[in-house]
Amino acid sequence: MLTLTADDIRLGCRAANWREALALAGEELEAAGRTTPEYLQGLLDREAQSSTVLGNGIAIPHGTPESREHVRSTGIRVLQFPDGVTWHDDARVHVLVTIAAQSDEHLDILRHLTRVLDKPGLAQQLAEATDRDTLLACLSRTPATPKCDRDTLLLKVPASDTRELALTAAARLQSLGCVEPPFIASLVAQSPQAVGRGLWLVHATDGVTQPALAVATPAKADSALDGVLCLAGQGEDTQPLLEQIDHLLTQPESIARLSADELLARLAGEQANAVTRQVRLLNAHGLHARPAKQLVQVARQQSLPLQLRLLEGDAQAVSATSLTRVIGLGARRGQTLVISAAGEGAQAAVDALAQAIESGLGEAVTPLRAHDERKATDTPTQPVEPLETDTPIKAVAASPGLAVAPAFVMRLPELTYAATANDPDNQCERLNRAIDEAFGQLEALIRQAEGGEAGPILAVHAEMLRDDDLHQAAFDIIREGASAEAGWWQAIDTAAKAQEALADRLLAERAADLRDVGRRVLANLCGVAMPTPPDEAYILVADDLGPSDVARLDTQRVRGLVTAKGGATAHSAILARALGLPAVVGVGERLLTLDSGTDVVVDGERGCIVPAPGAERRRRLNQRLEQLEQLQARAHEARHEPASTVDGHQVEVCANLGNTAHTPEAVERGADGVGLLRTEFIFMAHSEAPDLATQRAEYAKAFDALDGLPLVARTLDVGGDKPLDYWPLPEEDNPFLGLRGIRLSLTRPEILETQLRALLTEAGSRPLRIMFPMVKDLAEFRAAKALVDRLREEIDAPDVQVGVMIEIPSSALLAPTLAPEVDFFSIGTNDLTQYTLAIDRGHPQLSAESDGLHPAVLRLIQMTVQAAHEHGRWVGICGELGSDPQAIPVLLGLGVDEFSVTSRRVPLVKACIRNLALSDAKSLAQLALQQATASDVRDKLEGA
Structure with a gap:
């Protein structure tokens, strides 16, 4: 968008007439290096088509599309005429905002100015300004645009009370960027107020970044609860929103029974009996000044007042006779205008304006193409650079493994359809x-x-x-x-x-x-069929994959998965891991520039792909694949043997489980126990907190299958990205830094107590290790440990190991203070990495940089291990780094005592450790710690 600075303003100009004023404006643009002398003719040609007077003493001269070749660089010059200039349409002008634009950027300035000019008396202030900063402040004031549109409507929400609906509405406003956490906190502390007709209102002003109104309706409405209105903001900025609330209160019908379009209409003040008509805007440059002026003139000729709003925009209707407000709609080609009127003759008035819009409002227009029908609001995209050949492209490792095969690029067919129908x-x-x-x-x-x-x-x-x-x-x-x-x-x-x-x-x-x-x-x-993959082996390449796409895969042919979008927690990634297919996700838009048939390497271990690998890389790859195949066969045969290095150092290799039903499978694959049982699966599978008997039955499955092998049970770890329906939490700006893990469990000690009681009771004399997640310091550990100690005494349970999961940098830094009181540490490298590097591991652009082999992460692991060993405690690794072949020797060299990995990886991790010498591993660990970046670490390890 064009920006305005004080250097673009010239005060105290004089001109005998409008042509002389334009000539002066042209000279200013030329002097600023924005245009050539020929651009002035473009300014004159535009005035010949229609006056550029915006109203309230402001004109916005700009050239025709043909004159853009005379624009050297986009810019603005503002000329103030204190005495005024009479324009060719007899309007009196005091300020010229003269625009040189190489595209349609002037439309953004125009829409901005229409909002600025809504303030009464502003035109006079512009004319009388005596310094540039004052005039700049008047023109640059960014008005707060209230938001109330389709995005802020939440219809038929499965909730039955006003507070839940209010928090749901507030969460939507936060997800749209309208409010921040203080707003949510303000709402939590208040109760919705009844405003009549079964409608309830919550209102807060803290943490508001944009005035907004969200409306939430329940799935089952009644006279006492028809909907909740969530208002954010205060002062004159919220006046349009207050008017929309008033419109709802005057409606006799239940808003819970309205569709989104009907509700938007009522918010805009359209009565149920109003005559409305939708019409597509066909003008190439949207509703800019010239067609807007024509629209206003037609509207003024009607016998009834007409209202106008954007179907794709907010719920604010404007008078069709106000030029500034009509321009302020910012309507673009392909968008739908909704015309409404009420009273006798309404149909004729609405039809007259609709016909004028359809005919182009004085401009030549062309019909919409099918592509425009569906993408009228899309913005142009920049060309996407193709992927480099024979070059590793880093992304998100979603499922381990290595594969190479021709790509089958699954481009979804374009689904062309009409937007409307009359049957x-x-x-x-x-x-x-x-x-x-x-x-x-x-x-x-x-x-x-x-x-x-x-x-x-x-x-x-x-x-x-x-x-x-x-x-x-x-x-x-x-x-x-x-x-x-x-x-x-x-x-x-x-x-x-x-x-x-x-x-x-x-x-x-x-x-x-x-x-x-x-x-x-x-x-x-x-009537469109999905693309059919080839009969031979292939790598599936797609923008994104749904679970049904993965479920249809023929695992005899597909060798791996690569997607442009997605994260490691998406269902497609989960299923890829379950099917044992290597997968890399989040590669980016450039992935789709690949041609089907191009060979692609998918390295799910390192989280990268290599398009069109060269001969030398292919040779190394085939050698690696042969070695991997042999290693897998030998690893499976030796899966029940201990993981001992060649120089006799033994560690445990356990399994990460998300469900107790998979415990027998983990034992069969050679796991030395369960190093991480994610107990939240029990809680997420029930509509209310599971009772003692339910939890005991689940834990019994694991203890029975382990038959004396140890079980590390992580206590309930929800919040953040894992909410519970029966444990509602306010929306948080960054939930990964919010109320989750042990800090959340301690707010509901009765739930934590039931879980601990179930674990202690069911374990009996069998080896149980209880682990608390997200512990940041000793105080949190002591609070949770005290509950374990009390329950052990109550039920006369044997002593158990109690430890913490090191996933917050503070707990690693404070390991020397934690180690004397804990029994063990288990390092969750996934969260520790993202918190240390400040990179969300699901971020589409940055996730590839969230690498646990970063030296900063390795130093935190080193500090944790040293503190633990000084006090005779053991340390485990339960994050994805523990199954990374490059990381295993480094972790072993840092002194890690236990590796907990997905059960599929247990045999391979054991085999990897058996091929290592502890002395060599220590040398590799020191080499890694000396590097500056994760890439440097991997490069050094690959060459070692």
């Missing part, structure tokens, strides 16, 4: 058939996946298709004039956005499941 009954029937067809497809996939990890996920997809609320939302949109395709996708998109607002990254990735289901139905509606 709602037929459209609803089409949608019903497409849903039934999708349900049948999912049932077939579930049968194919029976007994595997994909089955339960696909069953959830099938359940989504049964959602009556989702069906009804689509049918409501269709009855408003949408096609079956447009109605269905709008319902899917709205529901997915609501889910994304309820929690953080993990649930955001689960919202992808809903869109996966939606695309399946949409493809059925469009």
Whole structure:
């Protein structure tokens, strides 16, 4: 967007007429190096087409599209005429904002100025300003634009009380960047207030970055609870939002029964009996000054006042007779204007304005293409650079393994469809058939996946298709004039956005499941089949993959997965690990520049891909693959042997488990025990906190299968990216630094106590090690340990080891103070890495840099091990770094006593350790600690 500085302003100008004023403006642009002399003719040609007077004493002269060749660089010059200049349309002008733009950037300035000019008396201030800074301040004031649009509506939320709806609405505002954590904290401390008609209001001013209004309606409404309004902001900036609330309070109908479009209409002040009409804007440059002036003139000719709003915008309707407000809508080509009026003759007035808009408002217009129909609001994208050949591209390691094969680039077919239809009954029937067809497809996939990890996920997809609320939302949109395709996708998109607002990254990735289901139905509606992979071996390359995409894979042919988007916690990544396929995700847009058939190396160990590997790299790769295949075979045969180095140093290799049902499988694969049981799976599988008997039954499965092998049980680790439905938490700006882990458990000691009691009781004399997550210092550990000690006395349980998970840098730095009181440390390298490097490991651009072999992380591990060993304590590794072949010797050399990895990796990790000498490992660890970056560490290790 163009920016304005004091150097762009010239005060006290004089001109005898408008042509002389324009000539002066042209000279200023030329002197500033913005234009050539020929640009002045462009300014004159634009005035010949239509006056550029914006109103309130301001004109915005700018050239025609043809004159852009005379623009050297984009810029602005502001000329003040204190005595005024009479323009050719008899308007009196005091300020010229003269624009030289190489594209349509002047439209942004224009929209900005229309908002600035809403303040009464501002034009006079501009004319009388005696210094540049005053005038600059007047023109540069960034008005607070209130937000109340489709994104701030949360319809049919599965909640039954006002506080839950209020927090859900507040969470949506935070996800949209309108508010910050202090706003949420203010709402937590207050109760919603009844404002009539079953509507409730919460309002806070702390932490507001943009005035906004969110509306949340319950799935089951009644006269006492029809919806909750969440208002953020204060002062004149919220006046439009207060007017929208007033509009709702005057409506006789229940807002909980309204569709999104109907609710937006009521917020805009449109009565249920108002005459409305939607019309697409066809003007190439949108609703800029010249067509806007034509629209206003047509509106003024009507016998009734007309209102205008953007269907794709907020819920604010403006008077169609106000030029500045019409321009301020910022309508672009392809967007939909909603015209409304009430009273006798309303239909004729609305039709007259609609006809004027359709005819182009004085400009030549062309019909929309199918592409414009669906992407009217998209912004142009920059060309994407292709991937370098024979060059490693770092990304996110989602599933370990190594593979090379030709790429099959799965480009989703373009689903072209009309946005509207005039036969709602037929459209609803089409949608019903497409849903039934999708349900049948999912049932077939579930049968194919029976007994595997994909089955339960696909069953959830099938359940989504049964959602009556989702069906009804689509049918409501269709009855408003949408096609079956447009109605269905709008319902899917709205529901997915609501889910994304309820929690953080993990649930955001689960919202992808809903869109996966939606695309399946949409493809059925469009009669489009998904692309078919080749018959020979291939690497699947895609923008993103849904669980159903992974479940359809023929594991006899697919060798690996690579996606442009996604994180290590997405369902597709989880399933790739379950299928044993190497996978790398989050490569970026450039991935899709690959051509199908191009050989691709997928290195799920190091989190990188290599497009079109050269002959030398291919030779090394084939050698590595042969070695890996032989190693896997030998490792499987020796899986039950201890992990002892060639010089006799022995460590334990245990399994990370997310479910007790997988314990027998871990033991069969040679695990020396369970090094990390993520107990939250029990809590996340129930609609309320599981009782003592339920938890004992689950833990018994693990103890029985281990048959005397040790079990490290991490206490409930929720919050952040793992919320619980029955333990609602306020939305946090950064939940990974918020209320989670042990700090959350200590706020509900009765839940933690039940879990500890179940573990201690069921363990009996069997080896149990209790581990507390997210401990930052000794005070937190003591608070949790005191609960264990009290329960041991109550139930006369034997002594157990109690330790902490080192995943916060503070706990590693304070390991010398923790070590005397804990029994063990287990280092969670995933979180320790992201907290140390300040990189979210799911970040699409930065996640590849979140490498646990970074020297800073290694030094924290070294400090932890040294402190533990000085007090006779053992240290484990339970993060992904523990199964990284390059990291294993470094960790061994740093003194780690136990490796806890996914059960599939247990045999290979054991085999890797058996091939090492402890003395060599110590040398590699010292070499790694001397490096400056993670890349340097890996380079040195590869060459060692």
